[in-house]
Amino acid sequence: MTVTGKDVPQCISSFAEARLQAVLMENVTRATYTTPTPVQKYSLPIVAAGRDLMACAQTGSGKTAAFLFPVINALLAANVQSRAASRGRQYPDALIVAPTRELASQIHIEALKFCYRTGLRAVVCYGGAPMNGQLYELDYGCNILVGTPGRLLDISDRGRISFSNIKYLILDEADRMLDMGFEKDIRQIVEGRDMPSRRQTLLFSATFPKEIRQLAQDFLYNELFLKVGRVGSTTESITQVMKYMKAFDKQTEVLKELRALPGRTLIFSETKRDTDSLARYLFNQGFAATGIHGDRAQREREAALRSFKMGKITVLVATDVAARGLDIDDVCHVINYDLPANIDSYVHRIGRTGRAGNLGRATSFFTDDNKGISKSLVKVLREANQIVPDWLERFASEHRGGKGGAMRRGGYGGGYGGAGGYSNSAAGGGGAAYGGGSARYNPYGSRPPPPPSSTGERDDSGY
Numbered sequence: 001m002t003v004t005g006k007d008v009p010q011c012i013s014s015f016a017e018a019r020l021q022a023v024l025m026e027n028v029t030r031a032t033y034t035t036p037t038p039v040q041k042y043s044l045p046i047v048a049a050g051r052d053l054m055a056c057a058q059t060g061s062g063k064t065a066a067f068l069f070p071v072i073n074a075l076l077a078a079n080v081q082s083r084a085a086s087r088g089r090q091y092p093d094a095l096i097v098a099p100t101r102e103l104a105s106q107i108h109i110e111a112l113k114f115c116y117r118t119g120l121r122a123v124v125c126y127g128g129a130p131m132n133g134q135l136y137e138l139d140y141g142c143n144i145l146v147g148t149p150g151r152l153l154d155i156s157d158r159g160r161i162s163f164s165n166i167k168y169l170i171l172d173e174a175d176r177m178l179d180m181g182f183e184k185d186i187r188q189i190v191e192g193r194d195m196p197s198r199r200q201t202l203l204f205s206a207t208f209p210k211e212i213r214q215l216a217q218d219f220l221y222n223e224l225f226l227k228v229g230r231v232g233s234t235t236e237s238i239t240q241v242m243k244y245m246k247a248f249d250k251q252t253e254v255l256k257e258l259r260a261l262p263g264r265t266l267i268f269s270e271t272k273r274d275t276d277s278l279a280r281y282l283f284n285q286g287f288a289a290t291g292i293h294g295d296r297a298q299r300e301r302e303a304a305l306r307s308f309k310m311g312k313i314t315v316l317v318a319t320d321v322a323a324r325g326l327d328i329d330d331v332c333h334v335i336n337y338d339l340p341a342n343i344d345s346y347v348h349r350i351g352r353t354g355r356a357g358n359l360g361r362a363t364s365f366f367t368d369d370n371k372g373i374s375k376s377l378v379k380v381l382r383e384a385n386q387i388v389p390d391w392l393e394r395f396a397s398e399h400r401g402g403k404g405g406a407m408r409r410g411g412y413g414g415g416y417g418g419a420g421g422y423s424n425s426a427a428g429g430g431g432a433a434y435g436g437g438s439a440r441y442n443p444y445g446s447r448p449p450p451p452p453s454s455t456g457e458r459d460d461s462g463y
């Protein structure tokens with residue numbers, strides 16, 4: 001955990017020190033958050049001191065509460081109340097921009113939880129869902145607006161929201177938003193509408209390439225820079241296993257893995273078509289499995305995610321795009337059915353397991369097509385004190401450069417947070433019961449999962 005910048009406020013070590021408003025503190029207690037995570041220890045006093053913040057923090061670090069708590073607290077301290085729309089237009093106090101519908105709705109759920117009984121209202125809007133319901137919610141009052149860039153602009157174009165009252169602007173997973181081509185939309189929201197320049201801006205990103213630094217330079221003022229690892233996901237808490245095989249052995253291997261380690265499993269596959277066909281195959285083999293990717297209807301993705309969280313589905317097959325940013329707790333096993341082309345994605349993916357102090361396992365199927373990532377894999381495994389197989393060492397020493405060979409600029413936050421103290425979720429990896437064929441859940445009703453989609457391309461479609 002590092003903080004850089006001028007006049008860094010003293011960090012807190014307990015929520016009591018943050019002097020949160022009583023009603024917010026009650027909600028924190030209700031959520032059983034006993035100790036602030038490292039990013040929260042710093043963000044609370046930094047935002048309270050009126051400073052801008054650029055934070056290198058990923059899903060799993062407690063970043064959502066890190067921006068929600070100080071914002072809700074400040075709005076409460078200022079006695080802000082929600083109001084019905086004035087001439088059909090809302091003037092939110094805080095705006096949170098997120099790349100995907102899933103992340104936006106996850107943030108919204110957290111916001112609802114911590115706005116409970118505060119008189120503040122949080123509303124979410126994202127594309128791919130009917131506009132009317134979202135406009136209806138807005139009309140009832142909106143202090144904290146969470147949204148994806150396109151839909152926010154759309155609603156602003158219709159004159160239903162104004163950014164002129166924004167006191168807090170939060171950009172979450174900023175690198176992801178740029179990867180998905182949202183820079184123009186974000187700039188339009190921040191610079192092209194009525195957003196005041198007197199505001200506090202908090203920018204969260206897992207990596208800090210040049211484009212993000214430029215964005216920060218344009219949007220932030222006298223900011224502090226925080227770098228933090230994933231809470232509870234110390235690299236040691238994840239056992240990383242590499243398996244070398246031929247592509248056609250993957251199906252057999254994945255069955256072995258699932259049978260050997262029952263429990264919530266997240267499987268990464270590269271293409272939309274493979275995601276569908278693997279989910280279908282596993283379903284037919286008796287596993288409560290389904291798949292999510294960029295082509296799946298929003299309703300279906302949400303249903304699949306809900307079922308996975310509730311334990312009705314125990315195997316979720318996903319493309320990177322669909323899984324990124326999703327707060328899926330208690331995954332006991334991540335399987336890289338297809339390894340990603342770059343090491344950043346690998347680190348993101350395996351971080352889905354071993355969270356909040358639990359132990360996790362990540363198994364990767366390595367084929368000859370993955371030689372390009374061998375060097376960086378060896379580095380990551382070594383750093384985490386994991387076993388590096390001889391064959392991987394050999395590929396790494398044979399392979400010169402190539403795609404995915406190097407860490408992206410910015411890299412990941414060093415100094416992973418300690419695991420202690422964030423035991424919000426049950427320990428151990430046993431997780432949800434699923435046994436052989438009993439009481440299987442099918443999110444598609446009586447139908448099996450849909451047939452493979454026609455796209456065999458990588459899922460980089462975004463939403």
Ligand code: AMP
Pocket residue numbers: 032033034035036037040058059060061062063064065327329421422423424
């Ligand atoms: P996030 O990084 O915001 O996606 O949060 C990851 C998970 O950590 C979520 O399930 C949060 O509910 C949980 N969490 C965040 N802050 C705390 C805390 N201070 N104590 C316990 N759990 C937390």
